[in-house]
Amino acid sequence: MKLELRGITKRFGTLVANDSINLTVEAGEIHALLGENGAGKSTLMNVLYGLYTADEGQILLDDKPQDFDGPGDAMAAGIGMVHQHFMLIPVFTVAENVALGNEPTGLLGSMDMAAARNKVLEISERFGFNVDPDALIEDLPVGIQQRVEIIKALSREARVLVLDEPTAVLTPQETDELMEIMRQLAKSGTSIVFITHKLREVKAVADKITVIRLGKVVGTASPDASTNELASMMVGREVELTVQKELSELGPALVEVKNISVLDDRLHRAVDDVSFDVFGGEILAIAGVQGNGQTELAEALVGVRSVIKGAGSIAVKGKDVTSASVRKVLEAGVAFIPEDRKKDGLVPEFTISENFMLNQSFTSRFTKGLNINFPLRKEIATDLVDRFDVRTPSIDTPAGKLSGGNQQKVVVARELARDVEVLIASQPTRGVDVGSIEFIHEQIVSERDRGKAVILISTELDEVLALADRIAVMYRGKIVGIVGPETPRETLGKMMAGVSA
Amino acid sequence: MSEKDDRFSQAFKEILSGGLTRTLLAIILGFLVGALFMIVSNKEFIEALGYFFSRPADAFAAAWNVVANGYGALFRGAIFNADADSFEKAIRPITETLRLGAPLIAAGLGIGLTFRVGLFNIGGTGQLIFGMIFATWVATRLELPFVIHMLVAVIAGILGATFLGALVGYLKARTGAHEVILTIMFNYVAISIFTFLMRDPNLLQEERATGNPKADPAAETALLPKIFGDEFSVHFGLIFALVAVVVYWWLMERSTIGYRLRMVGHNPDAAESAGVNVKRTYVIAMALSAAFVGVAAGNQALGTSIGVIPSSHANIGFDAITVALLGGSSAPGILLAGLLFGAFKAGGPSMQVIGISPEVLGIVQAAIVLFIAAPPLIRALFRLPKPQTTNALAAIRDRFFRKGGAK
């Protein structure tokens, strides 16, 4: 089916997320929609899927204008979507999830589970998915969950399939398999919109590429365009993928991790017998595909998550903090930039100055006995906002009102302003605009130059390569290997799939 | 439009969109709902409605009469009685409002505190009763000199309530059980224990109260002294409530403890990452909350010279929820809300006298808070502008009327 978007505009308050976007996808075509985080790709697709209503513009399918009043309409018209965050209900089975909203029914409106199961088996066999219809979603690995999403779309006879950042959670091998599936689907006549910000994947699979930036289409390209060309279209200028940094002098081992294991929320072993040391003056990057235990590792290092008792230890500056509380770990000299700033790093309702004292409310320069030292807090906040270039009307603005990049700067400012020797930065630039990324990278490198030990946890290979002095690659909770920054991309990619170097 | 006009209309918009306006509108709406109930349940009005089309004025007159009489009686009973023959009698109503408002204020602070930590303390009643048990025991079974006896009894009341609050907090932190269910169940447990204690002369029962659950009256030395002499029954409970308001304000707005409580209320995950022990904070919050409720318990146990009975908790634990909601969980807000609902309690009997059931005030109370609970509703009803933040007015408002709300 041919899909055409004409002049789609979507505003959120004063923010224009999509600005008269035009896009045409021919039947059987794999069309890549390329753009940075926050460029407006997901908004556009949610408009297409009827989750948002466009303020202006038209959606056409096979040249007929459509009017979607909710995802139900979009689905009925033949649009299927695999969302970045899976839209699956964890406590339902695969068959129930696939059937939901489109249920085969029998006597008295009861569910015909046999029919639902067969549907899953049939599609699963057609594409060689190998999915058990009776498995609970929460027990399945993400790669399989994604296949369930695709089955869900296909079971509704989707002829336009939208895949929103589908590879973010996949290993390189799983990514390859997904691409094969995409080609197979396209061959059978399904049009595919492939949303991503990863250039290599676009070049590998797309028939046509549309690049959007800041909510606007900035151009189209063919897959044989050079990586640099595509990248500069995407970010609006020549990108510098490396950060200037000198060799620095290694200090003593400030963090020593020995054989720790950690459980995740579902009580699966997420970190499995991990050991490493980090020295003063170096950046150790922990690379890996999302969901291989990095999050849990970071939480265990800070003490938010407990380490399995009996085996393993964590020491900061020679002091054992294996089972210490978060407060003890922070006081032992650890600064922590959490992966999800809105969830763990900030209190959105608090003002910027209140957020600056978030982890220093017990006894610190911010306190005077049991009272808050308001004048000093104001002074510090004013200084930090200035030094870290936080764009805000005032230090009394609630942090939740700032843009993502500025929120992240508040977190970074707070952590770097603390006089400590270890920095754990988890995804420090996720969802941040390019300008802020550069700034944050420079700050991290300068911390390292000052002799701090930095643990950088990142799923972005580019970021890892730009900053790291050593790279530890995690796969399924284990460290596959620790290698130098000169290691070729391909080798790292293999390591991220579990093959040791 | 000149620039000055523009700024004026901007400021006007901000006042309209603010919490204060919304609160006032909700109160007005609440009274209107109450008026509606008074009208439709009024016999004269229903009769006049029977011949509405021939003489509509009768119906309107009847409606106006019942509302004017009803709220007039409320005013006479709660604020100022112009018909009284002496000045003391004329101002006695307002002192009654102060007396009845005091425990609502103290308990309201307690409930408001939990709202700001993201918890729901539905267990005000149980905590109040535990406080009363302890305070009554000290007041009836210990012999201490005047003032000291009273202070010890008040402190015992606070400790008794705190104990139950901390227990709930501990159970929640330890097992993840929901505090709403725990507090509701403890309300029933507390009332059973209280009644049991009041049935046994060896425990708290008054000798003469054969069979009926009733406690010994508090010793003279333990009673809360009257503030304005014997002419008025308002006693030191009011002073304690006002002290509690100041303590609450300091705690929540100025201290690092309150800062962490609010942090946990807004975002427990971030608090955890910032080194705050969230579970321990829940225990502390429930304990502090119950401590404020305990002040009200002292008020109930020591404010009367006849012995307490099982119903002496006077539903304050529940009313405190509405007080905290109306007061936006801020110290000054709760003070005013407690006085308003105290006035309802003080004015009820005068309404009863003229044949209007004071239960209508319960409806008014519920309606006010219902309107408060949904800011978008009030905005939609009155076509108010959306809330605006950045300006001096907001800063002042933030400072004094910081909205807690339960998230």
Place this chain on the structure above:
Amino acid sequence: MNPLVEEKVGFKAPIVMASLGFVVILFFGFLGKEGDVAFQLSRRQDVIQLDPIIINAVLLGIVSGALMLLIAVFSTIQAVQNKRTPVWVSAIFGLIGVISLLGWLATGNSVPVAFIAGTALVLAVPIIFGSMAGVMSERVGVTNIAIEGQLLTGAFMAAVVSTITKSYTLGIIFAMSTAAIFSMILATFAIKYLAQQIIVGVVLNVLAIGVTNFLFQQWLKEDGENLNFPGTLDVIRIPVLSDIPILGPVLFENRLTVYFALIAVPLLWFVMFKTKLGLRARAVGEHPLAADTVGINVGRTRFWWVTLGGAMAGLGGAALTIGNAGAFGREMTGGIGFIALAVMILGRWHPITASLAALLFGFSIILRVWANQVSPGIPSDFITMVPYVVTIIAVVGFVGRSRAPKALAQPYVKG
């Protein structure tokens, strides 16, 4: 991801079981009063007469306690092997405990089994309906603290409308529809105005109490005869079935409201877990955005389930007045709505287990009354307390980890 699940089954259940077992064997057994107790299985008017079972109370206590300890041992072995104690084992454990308690209370006397079980059922009916209202509302993700108010509204309307119209049918219809409309307030505030659901629930209770108190005071008190004198529904005996020994009189000789409950519970179970309506409802309560993306209208689904839940509670209210008491009384629900809430959580948001938990409460109410008659020495305040303490222990010990619907109390906002 590593498929190895490392969850540990705790030792809470065995510990609680063992302590209860010791209490029974010690206090009801070895330290119990000497004497016989008769369990009367049939009533005098029953067609088939069974002989009462007469047993020595001390022996009963020792045997029951020993059995309970045995189950505790079984539960311990399960826990060591990292397995949970099955629900039916816990149910048998509870049943043995109840029998030993009855025997101890009625030493030297008799236990009217059918009377106690039947009354427990009648008293449990409003709680059952209330918990169904809770299940229906919370399964779609709306916290329902307002069950108390819904029951009260239903009770009031059933009494007043039945009296005025002299028709129980109209009374029930009005009770259900008024409580449903009352629930719409909760639904609207929660779904449209995104208000805090627990707050709205609490306030709605205050409102329902306020309105019914006011109308009671203003109207019913003066003119009770013409406004609040409905009487009760007729007891319907189902032929043949009601002649079954023990079960017959308990289940098949009841008022309409009880039969409604006996039908409503399995019906709700069927709809909730076996039909597409139920699948959609649960999807909305677990992951509303996912439900929305497959074309399910989240707001509408929530609205109607909450509203119909209200109708259920309205029926429960009717069961209080025209199904039992025969008139409306001031604040007559007296916390039943909150008990229904606890029951729903104890029953893990499942209609059938919740109803079983409701029966436990019904039983405790009749036990209090009956125990006062057969052994007046027992402090009644403590018996009053028992179900609440049991709830606390259960919530703290067993249900703490049970999973509420994931999206409970979270408003769903579309972009």
